[in-house]
Amino acid sequence: MTVRVLVDADACPVKEEIYRVALRHEVPVTIVSNAPFRIPAHSLLTRVVVADTFDAADDWIADRADPSAVVITADILLAERCLKAGATVLAPTGKPFTGSSIGAAIATRAIMADLRAGGEQIGGPAPFAKTDRSRFLQALDTALVRLKRTC
Numbered sequence: 001m002t003v004r005v006l007v008d009a010d011a012c013p014v015k016e017e018i019y020r021v022a023l024r025h026e027v028p029v030t031i032v033s034n035a036p037f038r039i040p041a042h043s044l045l046t047r048v049v050v051a052d053t054f055d056a057a058d059d060w061i062a063d064r065a066d067p068s069a070v071v072i073t074a075d076i077l078l079a080e081r082c083l084k085a086g087a088t089v090l091a092p093t094g095k096p097f098t099g100s101s102i103g104a105a106i107a108t109r110a111i112m113a114d115l116r117a118g119g120e121q122i123g124g125p126a127p128f129a130k131t132d133r134s135r136f137l138q139a140l141d142t143a144l145v146r147l148k149r150t151c
Contacts, residue, residue: 001068002028003147005140006061006087008073009033013128014092014136018072019045021137025144030064032057068151070143076102088143093128094135096143 005022009015009031019040022029028044034052039045050056058078065071067086073079079089079097089097 001151003068003151005029005070006064007031008057008061008075008078012092017137021140027144032060090139092136093132094139
């Protein structure tokens with residue numbers, strides 16, 4: 001199996017970091033989005049534009065996730081699907097989604113959705129910070145090194 005990176009790219013703030021780390025490791029990257037945007041010209045970088053329908057990008061990624069894939073997403077439900085397929089899953093903040101953490105993340109997501117639906121004024125996630133970017137770079141590098149040893 002070939003180690004590769006699958007990116008849920010529409011709102012991903014770390015695309016440049018993904019390119020840099022993956023190219024250093026010579027690992028192919030597939031950028032999946034609902035709308036076309038520019039990616040660097042490189043043989044290891046591929047852009048896939050899916051239909052502009054609900055969950056089209058998620059479905060494309062989940063269908064291709066397996067133990068040789070690192071999936072980058074902030075979408076908790078997509079993370080769960082990819083974990084079930086055996087993929088390594090990282091949030092853009094560098095936080096790994098794991099089998100032991102995904103249940104709590106899904107429960108928190110449901111509680112927050114209920115609060116918002118009830119009209120509660122709750123804040124969103126913290127703004128993306130330099131520390132998030134740094135943590136992400138380290139987490140992606142670590143994940144790729146580990147997978148390259150085992151695949």
